[in-house]
Amino acid sequence: MNTLIYLIISGLFVIQTPQSKHFNFASEKTSPIKGENLLPMDKAADFYEFTLNDIDGNPVDFSKFKGQKLLIVNVASKCGYTPQYAELQELYDAYKEQLTILAFPANNFGGQEPGTNEDIKTFCTENYGVTFPMFEKISVKGVDKHPLYRWLSDKNLNGWNNTEPSWNFCKYFVNEKGELVKFFPSSVKPMDDEIIKLIKS
DSSP, rough: OOOHHHHHHHHHHHTHHHHHHHHHHTOOOOOTTTTOOOOOOOOOOGGGOOOOTTSSEEEEEHHHHHOOOEEEEOOOOOTTTTTHHHHHHHHHHHHHHTEEEEEEOOOOOOOOOOHHHHHHHHHHHHHHHHSSBBBOOOOOTTOOOOOOHEEETOHHHSSOOOOOSTTTTEEEEEEEESSEEEEEOOOEEEEEEHHHHHOOO
């Protein structure tokens, strides 16, 4: 009889073990933490280790930009700042020996870049005669922010800047050593004196 009681008590104890409780928790649905960046970060040692596809889908190794000054811009086709495409092209034409402009279409703000990569390329070519490098549409903000823009807006990665794009046509200036040196909000025009000064310095 004592043996039977012991076995019953032992069985009850096993049912209540943490292992059983863990199984119950695992079966429950959980929601991801809002605002948490869920994408893995490319552990690029420096800016030049990135590779992104251009607007035609061809991979571009950023090591090709070594020794060049760069202006990186998130662009959109249906924005109040869209006419800055004309000034970006003007800047590129005037300083292409010293500066390369890298344009990244993004639909993060007001749904102002809804088109496909082909649509975007056609729009920029036909309306603004864009010849500077354009890339595939990416996300520049939020949980799906592209690793390049995570590098641009995280001081632990770029050395000093935590500012991410607040709207379309924000600008990041990278020097010829691959160092981020300046952030410009959308309202700063491409031909602004401070941008020209950085190009000539």
